[in-house]
Amino acid sequence: ALSECRLRLVNGSNRCSGRVEVLHNQQWGTVCDNGWDLNDAEVVCQQLGCGAAVSAPGSAHFGEGFNPIWLEDVECTGMEGALSECRSRKGKPSKCNHGEDAGVVCSGIFFLNVQLVNGPSRCAGRVEVLEQHQWGTVCDDNWDMRDANVVCWQLGCGVAIAAPGLAHFGWGSGPIWLSEVNCTGTEDSLSRCRARPKGVTGCHHGEDASVVCSDPTALRLVNGSNFCAGRVEVLHKQLWGSVCDDSWDVEDAAVVCRQLGCGTVLSAPGRAWFGQGHNAIWLDDVNCTGTENNLLECLARPWGEHNCNHAEDAGVVCSGNVDPLVQKRGWAWWCDLFAQEGRTNGE
Numbered sequence: 001a002l003s004e005c006r007l008r009l010v011n012g013s014n015r016c017s018g019r020v021e022v023l024h025n026q027q028w029g030t031v032c033d034n035g036w037d038l039n040d041a042e043v044v045c046q047q048l049g050c051g052a053a054v055s056a057p058g059s060a061h062f063g064e065g066f067n068p069i070w071l072e073d074v075e076c077t078g079m080e081g082a083l084s085e086c087r088s089r090k091g092k093p094s095k096c097n098h099g100e101d102a103g104v105v106c107s108g109i110f111f112l113n114v115q116l117v118n119g120p121s122r123c124a125g126r127v128e129v130l131e132q133h134q135w136g137t138v139c140d141d142n143w144d145m146r147d148a149n150v151v152c153w154q155l156g157c158g159v160a161i162a163a164p165g166l167a168h169f170g171w172g173s174g175p176i177w178l179s180e181v182n183c184t185g186t187e188d189s190l191s192r193c194r195a196r197p198k199g200v201t202g203c204h205h206g207e208d209a210s211v212v213c214s215d216p217t218a219l220r221l222v223n224g225s226n227f228c229a230g231r232v233e234v235l236h237k238q239l240w241g242s243v244c245d246d247s248w249d250v251e252d253a254a255v256v257c258r259q260l261g262c263g264t265v266l267s268a269p270g271r272a273w274f275g276q277g278h279n280a281i282w283l284d285d286v287n288c289t290g291t292e293n294n295l296l297e298c299l300a301r302p303w304g305e306h307n308c309n310h311a312e313d314a315g316v317v318c319s320g321n322v323d324p325l326v327q328k329r330g331w332a333w334w335c336d337l338f339a340q341e342g343r344t345n346g347e
Contacts, residue, residue: 007047007083009104010222011062011240011279016050016106019062022070022083026225030065031083032072032096033058039078040086041104047082050106057103064098066275072096114154114190116211118169123157123213126169129177129190131198136175138190139203140165146185147193148211154189157213159261161293164210171205179203214259219295221260221316223274228262228318231274234282234295236303241280244308245270251290252298253316259294262318269315276310284308 008028012018020031041053072095076086115135119125127138148163179201183193220240224230232243253268284306288298 007044009044009048009050009062009106012103012105016045016048017062018103019060019065020044020083020102020104021065024068024070027067028223029068029070030098031074031102032069033100033102034072034096035075036102040074040076040083040102041106042078043076043080043083043086044104045106048106052106054105057105058100060099060101061103062101063278065101066098066278069096069098069101074102114151116151116155116157116169116213117172119210119212123152123155124169125210126167126172127151127190127209127211128172131175131177134174136177137172137205138181138209139176139179139201140207140209141180141201141203142182143209147181147183147190147209148213149185150183150187150190150193151211152213155213159214159258160211161214162210162212164212165207167206167208168210169208172208173205175199176201176203176205176208181209214261214293219256219259221256221262221274221318224315224317228257228260229274230315231272231277232256232295232314232316233277236280236282239279241282242277242310242313243286244281244284244306245312245314246285246306246308247287248314252286252288252295252314253318254290255288255292255295255298256316257318258292260318264319266317266319269317270312272311272313273315274313277313278310280304281306281308281310281313286314 006023008021009015009018010021021028036056036058038053038056041056045053071088074086074088080086113130115128116122116125117128128135129138143163143165145160145163148160152160177198179196181193181195187193220233221228221230222233233240248268248270250265250268253265257263257265282303284301286298286300292298
């Protein structure tokens with residue numbers, strides 16, 4: 001049977017929109033749009049923790065897939081916990097083609113009560129939590145990287161790079177909801193960490209806590225067997241594109257693994273080891289020292305300048321074992337979280 005936790009949206013502007021793909025027999029494949037509607041999309045959005053379905057585009061709205069078409073004639077009620085629980089034709093010879101690949105656009109992550117504000121991106125900024133229908137800040141007393149890591153994982157922003165205090169991203173307003181937060185670093189959300197009673201802080205907004213995350217939303221590995229292996233793709237101008245393997249080596253791959261929270265590098269295969277991309281080739285002649293936290297910190301040609309073709313697409317294989325928590329995260333982490341919340345059957 002198709003696994004509940006092997007589902008992703010690709011080629012969209014974020015992880016909550018894109019072409020629907022499911023993993024079966026260790027290979028990602030698409031879903032045919034025959035009968036595809038908002039009820040089906042609703043199940044996908046809920047399974048991925050992406051809120052409510054906004055639309056269910058067909059006709060390869062997010063580009064054509066290239067591997068098997070694993071599902072067609074999907075018929076969900078909208079109440080299922082996973083796409084694999086819906087009625088469908090599974091894994092049989094398909095009567096569809098990739099011009100009929102199904103897509104989904106979701107509203108966003110609906111169960112989050114934390115956000116980062118006033119920073120350069122959604123993955124860096126002042127920490128704010130939602131309590132009693134009002135956003136408020138977190139005091140920096142005892143605030144550290146373990147607390148920051150929980151915030152980054154909760155937001156789908158990779159791993160923590162920094163946990164600045166003293167209102168690094170400006171003073172907040174309104175309540176200071178949390179103080180003396182004490183996470184172990186293994187919690188699924190900040191609300192699960194130990195802290196003083198809500199609203200009891202003794203702090204002022206000059207002590208507001210902040211977080212800077214690695215933000216894997218601008219980087220992904222695709223067409224591998226898991227979240228931590230595959231063809232390297234980066235997001236630029238709202239389009240995912242590949243990286244040329246000219247000068248690609250383990251130092252470059254090490255940065256990718258670090259940015260994604262995927263442990264240490266095992267290999268840096270080139271020559272489209274994980275299949276050829278089909279959009280832009282965004283980066284070429286990448287030259288990392290191996291110590292950078294983000295691939296975009298490395299030297300490279302200007303965006304889109306290259307002398308390559310997709311047969312030279314770069315790949316990465318990471319160990320995926322920074323710690324047991326990081327190892328299970330990626331796509332599977334969202335399923336684990338939903339299993340704990342009672343929203344899906346898990347694996």
